[in-house]
Amino acid sequence: MPRYAQLVMGPAGSGKSTYCSTLIQHAEAINRSVQVVNLDPAAEHFDYPVMADIRELIMVDDVMEDESLRFGPNGGLVFCMEYFANNFDWLEESLGHVEDDYILFDCPGQIELYTHLPVMRQLVEQLQQWEFRVCGVFLVDSQFMVETFKFISGIMAALSAMVSLEIPTVNIMSKMDLLSPKNSSFLYVYLYLDPDMYSMMEDNSVTIRSKKFKKLTKAICGLIDDYSMVRFLPFDRTDEEGINIVLQHIDFSIQYGEDLEFKEPKEPEEEPDNTNYDDLFQDKVED
C-alpha cells in the first residue's frame, strides 16, 4: 500500500502551520485520517496535534546557545536541518507504518531550503524510499500579491522549489479570507491565480522602471507563460468547499484513493416506458 505525504513549504509567515491545522480540522469533519509532522526546529506554537516533532531531535535555540557552534537564527536552522538529514532514522521510528498513511509535513520558512540546500530533496528521496507519494504544497501569501514584481518573485520562489525537488507541486495563494471584494487588490489577486503574464507585463510596466531589467523580466514572464509553469489555487480557511477543492487537486497529483475500494454507482431510477416526450415538449411550448 502506498503512503501519502504533503510537504508544506513557503516563505516565512506564509501560513504553512495554519494551513496544516485547517486541513486537520477539515479532515476530521469529513472523517479522513490525516496526521501532521512538525519539521520546523524553530517553531514556537502551532495548534494541531503532532504525530512527530523535530524539536524532540534538535532545537534551534540549543544550537544557537552552543558555545562551539555560535550560529545565528538562520545558520542555526540550516544546521538543524542538516542534522535532521543525517538522522532520518529518527523520522522513520516516529512515523511507524500505518496502512494508508496521509501525512502533512509542516516545513520551516527559510527559503534557502527550497532553492539550493540539499536537505529537502534528501527528505523527498527518503520518503519515496519509504513508499510515500509526495506532493509539494507551496504557499504564497495573497497579501503580497498586489503588484506584478512581487508576484513574479513569488512565482520564482515556487518554481525554485519545483525545480529542485522534482515532485508534483500545488501552489497555493494563502490568506484569501483577508481579502474583501471591496478591496482594490481583490481583483488583482484573482488575476494572479491563473495569470496571463504577457498582458500583465504590459499593464504594469509602470512599476517596472528599469529598461534593462524590463527586458529580462519580460523574458522570464514569457518562459513562465509559454510553458504554463505556475498556477495558484486560492486558499480561504473559512471556506470548506474551497479547502475541499485544494485537497482534491493534491490528492489527484499523488493518486490518493486510487487503491481504495471501488463503490458501485447507484442505479438511476428507471423511467416509465410509456413517457410520451412529445407531450412533455408540447406542454413546455404552450407555457
Ligand SMILES: Nc1nc2c(ncn2[C@@H]2O[C@H](COP(=O)(O)OP(=O)(O)OP(=O)(O)O)[C@@H](O)[C@H]2O)c(=O)[nH]1
Ligand atoms: N486571516 C488569516 N490569517 C492567517 C492565515 N494563515 C496564516 N495566518 C496568520 O499569519 C501568521 C503566520 O501564520 P503561520 O501559519 O504561523 O505561518 P507559517 O508559514 O507557518 O510561519 P513560519 O513557520 O514562521 O514560517 C499568523 O498570525 C496566522 O494567524 C489565513 O489563512 N487567514
Ligand SMILES: [Mg+2]
Ligand atoms: Mg509555521
